[in-house]
Amino acid sequence: MDERAALALLSGRVAGAGDDCAVFDESLLTTDMLHETTDFPDGTTRYTAGWRAVAASLSDVAAMGGAASAAVAIYAAPAFDEDELTAFVEGASDVCESVAAEYVGGDLDTHEEFTAATTVLGRAENPVLRSGASPGEAICVTGTLGRSAAALRLFERGDDARANELFRFSPRVAAGRAIGQQATAMMDSSDGLARSLHQLADASECGMRVSETLPIDESVTEVADDPDEAHELGVFFGEDFELVFTVPEDDLETVQENSPVAVTRIGTVVEDSVALDGDRLPDRGFTHG
Amino acid sequence: MDERAALALLSGRVAGAGDDCAVFDESLLTTDMLHETTDFPDGTTRYTAGWRAVAASLSDVAAMGGAASAAVAIYAAPAFDEDELTAFVEGASDVCESVAAEYVGGDLDTHEEFTAATTVLGRAENPVLRSGASPGEAICVTGTLGRSAAALRLFERGDDARANELFRFSPRVAAGRAIGQQATAMMDSSDGLARSLHQLADASECGMRVSETLPIDESVTEVADDPDEAHELGVFFGEDFELVFTVPEDDLETVQENSPVAVTRIGTVVEDSVALDGDRLPDRGFTHG
Structure with a gap:
């Protein structure tokens, strides 16, 4: 098992x-x-x-x-x-x-x-579950993706000071409180963006279409050998603890205004399947040991 | 350290x-x-x-x-x-x-x-700390001592059924609630009776004199080679999770009536030093790994 x-x-x-x-x-x-x-x-x-x-x-x-x-x-x-x-x-x-x-x-x-x-x-008076997303809603993430992946590369290179700094992420408690007023489904990206999207889709019985530019952290671009690798680290690696959530289109602006950290819209909830730029997004990531 | x-x-x-x-x-x-x-x-x-x-x-x-x-x-x-x-x-x-x-x-x-x-x-509205014992109060324990020590011997002998049963102790939550109405200082015996008495004495800045017969579990007498070993297992081994507490003399009867498990008085709080049957009780026990 x-x-x-x-x-x-x-x-x-x-x-x-x-x-x-x-x-x-x-x-x-x-x-x-x-x-x-x-x-x-x-x-x-x-x-x-x-x-x-x-x-x-x-x-x-x-x-x-x-x-x-x-x-x-x-x-x-x-x-x-x-x-x-x-x-x-x-x-x-x-x-x-x-x-x-x-x-x-x-x-x-x-x-x-x-x-x-x-x-x-x-x-939480009204805890936000993973199961409330509906087709037509916006998919969003807080902050940037890939910082932990970049930190690991920096540890490997011996740049411990910067690596430690990247590793000490800010838990999005204040953002979660603000976003939670409007979010219909939410989880953190600890298992990676791809797996988070699959888990939200499974729990909400819907699909996820990611079509916008992802907020990949600049540290990832720096440590990755090429854009493909940066994409891999940002989408699949995880351990970032950003919030991945869905929100009705009409509430998106309110959420972006109220959140103390950047909220990036990355796509739209659809009827079924999880896709990124038109291709099926594999349900893989980092399975935590 | x-x-x-x-x-x-x-x-x-x-x-x-x-x-x-x-x-x-x-x-x-x-x-x-x-x-x-x-x-x-x-x-x-x-x-x-x-x-x-x-x-x-x-x-x-x-x-x-x-x-x-x-x-x-x-x-x-x-x-x-x-x-x-x-x-x-x-x-x-x-x-x-x-x-x-x-x-x-x-x-x-x-x-x-x-x-x-x-x-x-x-x-807990009024949590019972370790620090409230005063000279003259009664020292008590719930239940019996040495069950976990006996369980370990039974595991060694391959009597797993009985050992598992002894190992599944009943946490004294209901007893603690009842006793906590009158107790002045309390802790559990997870590190052994001797160490618990020392910890209560240190926190309360007083001494403990144990002078009554201890409620050693009958399973201990059964597995021990002789009375000395039974005493060792009951007093020092620990891992029993019984409650060790102090209570004013006048409240002892109330505590014994209200507790859902047996409460045995084992001694009296004194000004200083921790002693059993007139001898200094060593501050040793099982240091949990």
């Missing part, structure tokens, strides 16, 4: 699961695990790891249009170095502060591989 | 951390990680693992006198076997149901070692 099948099993068995967060009453609860071999390349500082791990869970709250209340994290490592632990907690605290959430603590675990498990509690 | 020093660092830096749960507003949030090499001996079923992992976090909420609202879990394993995952989710759901909490979902992670990371959200 692969991860997606297992997730489907999990969501089928558990009430409230299956979207970016579990929803109960007006609360949102989401949990994630990141670890060294798959999520923190050589060169990632503990400050960046703390920031990014908590930010991944904050992004899930953002993806449902929620406000983030509190976060906890488990820091698991073979040994506890004071400077590393302090840096991790500072990163976790700082990203919480950036979205008006409170980092309230966590736990430690002795673990062979450096691993961070994070949980964020949020709230 | 060992785990306790690291935890102290964590709690010193993070507002709300340092007790069994993080506390903010009237909410409690707690997170734990258990993994195969240190927490799930050979023979532990995935049902038991799901139950026990979530129960460990539920116990933290119980230890502050809180009600448990919702739980999430991350299931991390090298591969996702449908039967194993289903059993894990059933165990997690069943233990939540036993304490009127909702298991609302979780996440998956591909990980070399089977690992479970759990988070529970609770609420």
Whole structure:
């Protein structure tokens, strides 16, 4: 059973699961695990790891249009170095502060591989699900795509300072709150744009036609060997945690005005199939380890 | 830096951390990680693992006198076997149901070692801290001590059925709610009775004198080679998740009447030092990996 099948099993068995967060009453609860071999390349500082791990869970709250209340994290490592632990907690605290959430603590675990498990509690009166898109609506993304892919290339090249900076993404909590007033379906792009579009299409039982220029981050153009590779990194790689959402045409301008980050329209919801520039868009991306 | 020093660092830096749960507003949030090499001996079923992992976090909420609202879990394993995952989710759901909490979902992670990371959200208007004990008060424990130690011996002997049963402890949420009305200081015995008494003594700046017969579980007497070993397993081993608490003498009877599980008085809070039957009780136990 692969991860997606297992997730489907999990969501089928558990009430409230299956979207970016579990929803109960007006609360949102989401949990994630990141670890060294798959999520923190050589060169990632503990400050960046703390920031990014908590930010991944904050992004899930953002993806449902929620406000983030509190976060906890488990820091698991073979040994506890004071400077590393302090840096991790500072990163976790700082990203919480950036979205008006409170980092309230966590736990430690002795673990062979450096691993961070994070949980964020949020709230949303009307959480935005993945299932509300209708044909004719606009498809949009926040910010730019491909920053994490570019960061990985920069880590490989040893440009750790810039790579760490790109890796510390801003979770779109404020944008999600603003966009959530009008959005009909929303999720984050952690599995890549292509997979996000397929997941929104599946949940909403419709299709997605991407026809506009994508907001590929300039760092991607810089690290990619050619435009094809830049496109690949921007569309399929993921790990960017931007919001991908649908909104009625009439509300698009309002959303663009109210969002604190750039909102780019990239296409239109259609009856069926997911296509980019006229070609079927493969449902592939980065399956998170 | 060992785990306790690291935890102290964590709690010193993070507002709300340092007790069994993080506390903010009237909410409690707690997170734990258990993994195969240190927490799930050979023979532990995935049902038991799901139950026990979530129960460990539920116990933290119980230890502050809180009600448990919702739980999430991350299931991390090298591969996702449908039967194993289903059993894990059933165990997690069943233990939540036993304490009127909702298991609302979780996440998956591909990980070399089977690992479970759990988070529970609770609420308490007046959470019971570790720091409120005063000389003259009674020291009490719920239930019996040493069940997990006995379970480990039974796993070693291949009596997996009984071992799994002992391993699926009942988190003392209802008892914690009842006891929390009168308790002045409380925590769970996950690190063992001895260490719990030291932690309560340190947080409350007082001493603990244990002078009564301890409620050692009968399974311990059965697996131990002699009474000394039974005492060792009951006092130091831990992983039992019973509540250890202090209460004014005048309230002891009320607490014993209101608690849904047996409450045994084991001693008296004193001015300083932690002693058992007249001897200094070493501050040692199981340091969780």
